[in-house]
Amino acid sequence: MNQILSVASQGLFLYLGLALVFVVLGLVLRRPGFKGWVGEQRLQRLIRAQLNPLVYVDLHNVTLPTAAGSTQIDHLIFSPYGLFVLETKNFRGWIFGTERQSQWTQQIFKKRSRFQNPLRQNYKHTKAIQELLGVAPEYVHSVIAFVGDCEFKTEMPPQVTRGDGFVSHIQSFTQTVWSPEQMQDLLDKLEAVRLQPGRATDQQHVAHVKELQAAKPPPKSKMQTKTPARPKPEPVAEPVKPPPPDVVDILLEPVVAAAMVELPVDVQPEGPVTVSAWTPATVKHRQEVRECPQCTWPLRKLVMQRGPLAGQGVWRCTNTAACSFVQEETTQS
Incomplete structure (x- = not known):
């Protein structure tokens, strides 16, 4: 039995050695x-x-x-x-x-x-x-x-x-x-x-x-190559809301109706009457300024020059970029 085991082990080692060589x-x-x-x-x-x-x-x-x-x-x-x-x-x-x-x-x-x-x-x-x-x-x-x-x-x-x-x-x-x-x-x-x-x-x-x-830099693979980041789009500028109606610049709001002046009963001016001739105590400016019911922007009064409403006054929203509110003067009063 021992001889059989020794022969088998020798054959196993021989096969392992040949396999290692190959x-x-x-x-x-x-x-x-x-x-x-x-x-x-x-x-x-x-x-x-x-x-x-x-x-x-x-x-x-x-x-x-x-x-x-x-x-x-x-x-x-x-x-x-x-x-x-x-x-x-x-x-x-x-x-x-x-x-x-x-x-x-x-x-x-x-x-x-x-x-x-x-x-x-x-x-x-x-x-x-x-x-x-x-x-x-x-x-x-x-x-x-x-x-x-x-x-x-x-x-x-x-x-x-x-x-x-x-x-x-x-x-x-x-x-x-x-x-x-x-x-x-x-x-x-x-x-x-x-x-x-x-x-x-x-x-x-x-x-x-x-x-x-070893001194050469390794080649860059496609996965390592970073794509340049796309520039973020600039935010679209929103329309700037105009200042409150009491400080609206008259040059930016071409209201047709001029400022109305009321004179006290006991004061009679001498010569032609001008707005600048009166002091704040005796002159009261009344400027027609209204807000748009849709976007709360100021309305401006215009006089239609053409079409069926020619000669008639209308109120139009100053926020023309985002609001299309238009109203006739007759219905507004």
Whole structure:
């Protein structure tokens, strides 16, 4: 019985160990770094198999110093026809992008992801080569090589290739620009300025890339983007109610009936009678001012000039914006 249990436990541990190995292997295979390494190895085999080594000299995983730190080039190919800087992309699915877009799109079924425009990424590599080796820009050519089961869904520039298409693109350059001696001088200069290849250099470059990525601000999502608040509409100004009837400005209320003046019986004026000639003790002003029965605004007396009521007086509310009260003088008295 004990032997059976020991054999079973050994088999269980064996299965658990194999399962753990497969899990770790699956995680490693799914890492972007491993996929990139596989793509670079595949491209390296294509270069050595399809480009004549007597004409083309290939270098791989070249790390160069820059003013901001370092930059790493996947593949460099020296030839009498120029220097080719290759950037490898191991992608699958559909690829969308244009030369001027900063981000390209990869679509696998319904899942979409974005990545940096490789042309812009490789531009930094070509500039570093030009500055360190003192090469004219027209002799340094950027080439993007997509490997893997991918398909372009937008029209790509000729330097963006898929599969082994980069070989025919490189071979399309046939004009000699360097002699063998000049090529050897460039190779010697590159070996003098490049960082020593090895694990320490690779780790230092990866740390530098992570620092650059951490310094970049995170992209704003649509949910984080705040829409500007709409300006609140200004309140509609309500009509201002005029002052009480006893202080109404005569200029703002064109009442037709003039102020009536009553003279005391025992007082006889000398000469023409004017309102200003009498004192308040002997003169009493009686101004006809009434309130509207609908809105309590003052009424004003008007004399109709046209229509069937021509020549007849009417009382009309002064709040013409909100009240339409009109009354004939005959019915008001």
